[in-house]
Every structure is written in C-alpha cells, then in structure tokens.
Amino acid sequence: xxxxxxxxxxKITEKSQAVAFWCDPISGHATLYWYRQILGQGPELxxxxxxESVVDDSQLPKDRFxxxxxxxxxxxxxxxxxxxxxSAMYLCASSLTGETEAFFGxxxxxxxx
Amino acid sequence: SQKIEQNSEALNIQEGKTATLTCNYTNxxxxxxxxxxxxxxxxxxxxxxxxxxxxxxxxxxxxVTFDTTLKQSLxxxxxxxxxxxxxxxxxxxxxxxxxxxxxxxxxxxxxQP
Numbered sequence: 712x713x714x715x716x717x718x719x720x721x722k723i724t725e726k727s728q729a730v731a732f733w734c735d736p737i738s739g740h741a742t743l744y745w746y747r748q749i750l751g752q753g754p755e756l757x758x759x760x761x762x763e764s765v766v767d768d769s770q771l772p773k774d775r776f777x778x779x780x781x782x783x784x785x786x787x788x789x790x791x792x793x794x795x796x797x798s799a800m801y802l803c804a805s806s807l808t809g810e811t812e813a814f815f816g817x818x819x820x821x822x823x824x
Numbered sequence: 825s826q827k828i829e830q831n832s833e834a835l836n837i838q839e840g841k842t843a844t845l846t847c848n849y850t851n852x853x854x855x856x857x858x859x860x861x862x863x864x865x866x867x868x869x870x871x872x873x874x875x876x877x878x879x880x881x882x883x884x885x886x887x888v889t890f891d892t893t894l895k896q897s898l899x900x901x902x903x904x905x906x907x908x909x910x911x912x913x914x915x916x917x918x919x920x921x922x923x924x925x926x927x928x929x930x931x932x933x934x935x936q937p
Contacts, residue, residue, distance in 0.1 A: 715867075746927075753830075754868065755927075767923050809924070811873075813925055815867030
C-alpha cells in the first residue's frame with residue numbers, strides 16, 4: 712500500500728541551529744501539505760502545495776521557515792534558526808486534489824533544546 | 825478563517841455502546857467535512873468524508889452526519905471496542921480546497937472493556 716514517507720522520524724537540535732525535514736508523497740498526488748502539531752492540539756497548516764506551486768502559506772513563519780517542492784514531487788521544510796517554541800510534530804500529507812482525503816506520513820518529532 | 829470546536833475532554837464509553845463525538849464549526853459552511861483517527865505518536869488516518877449536500881454517510885461501524893443549519897457534524901461508532909480508543913479529529917475543507925484542511929483539537933475517546 713502506498714504511503715507518505717517522512718524523514719527523519721525524530722530530530723533533536725539546539726536552538727539557533729538549522730533543521731530540515733523531507734517528505735515524499737504518494738505517487739500522483741498533486742496536493743502536498745505540511746502541518747505542525749503541538750501535543751494535545753490539532754494539526755495546524757503551515758503550507759499547501761499544488762504541484763510545485765504554493766497555494767497557501769499564510770500561517771508559515773516566513774522569517775525562519777521555508778518550504779519547497781521544486782519538481783512537484785517530494786518536498787523539504789526548513790527551519791533556520793530553530794527556536795524552543797518550534798518543538799512539535801511536523802506532519803506531511805498528500806492528496807489527489809485539495810478536496811479529497813489526505814494521507815499523512817508518520818511525522819517528524821522535533822525537539823529544540 | 826474557519827474555527828472548529830471539538831469536545832477537548834476525554835470521552836469514556838463502555839465497550840459495546842455507541843460513542844458519539846461532536847464537531848462544530850463557526851464560520852463558513854465547508855464544502856466537505858472529514859474525520860480522522862490519530863493514535864499516539866502517529867499521523868492521522870482518514871476515516872470518512874461527507875459533502876455539504878449529504879446528510880449522512882456510513883462505513884461499517886462508523887456513521888457521520890452533517891447538519892449545515894446547526895453547523896455541526898456528529899461521528900458515531902457503534903458496538904465500540906477497546907481498539908477504537910484513540911483521538912478523533914474533525915476537519916473542514918472549503919470549496920476548491922485552496923486553504924487546506926482545518927482541524928479541530930480532537931476528542932480523546934476511551935473505550936472501557
């Protein structure tokens with residue numbers, strides 16, 4: 712069964728360092744999402760791509776976060792510099808279109824120390 | 825922006841009974857409403873999708889209703905089992921899907937044997 716792949720699974724980094732997460736969506740899925748989830752909260756959308764274009768990044772802290780999906784397939788989310796408040800689960804998801812069900816990866820658990 | 829309200833308190837249900845979870849949205853009527861299950865440390869898993877012109881959707885022991893007048897969706901699990909214990913997330917999608925899935929905080933369901 713096709714899955715959304717994310718790496719790394721866990722990441723510990725010191726504050727002010729740079730960190731990057733990678734996501735490989737299900738083949739053929741045009742829509743890709745990055746979400747951040749704090750423990751006890753629901754996922755919060757950071758950025759949505761349609762193919763290689765950003766559709767919505769209104770909640771992405773652009774002073775420190777960046778995301779790209781250069782060839783419209785896999786995607787990278789970067790944080791530079793990391794802050795203590797960035798500690799969270801970072802989830803990638805993909806869907807055929809923005810209106811169909813989303814398939815989530817296992818997430819990257821980030822701890823900033 | 826859309827606001828989703830789910831009962832943040834844990835819901836304890838006896839095995840074999842029907843569990844009913846509530847999702848209320850406060851702003852625009854979404855084109856779609858989706859329900860996901862999330863286990864600790866894992867990404868959400870899609871369960872059901874219901875469109876704004878549908879009143880009810882069923883899948884095995886699951887049933888979802890959508891009342892656009894009340895701005896509410898109810899999620900039912902019949903003949904509940906301990907394995908159904910998890911956090912259940914409600915999410916809305918606007919027409920066109922350009923603003924991603926907006927999630928509630930989720931309801932933690934505990935099925936007592």
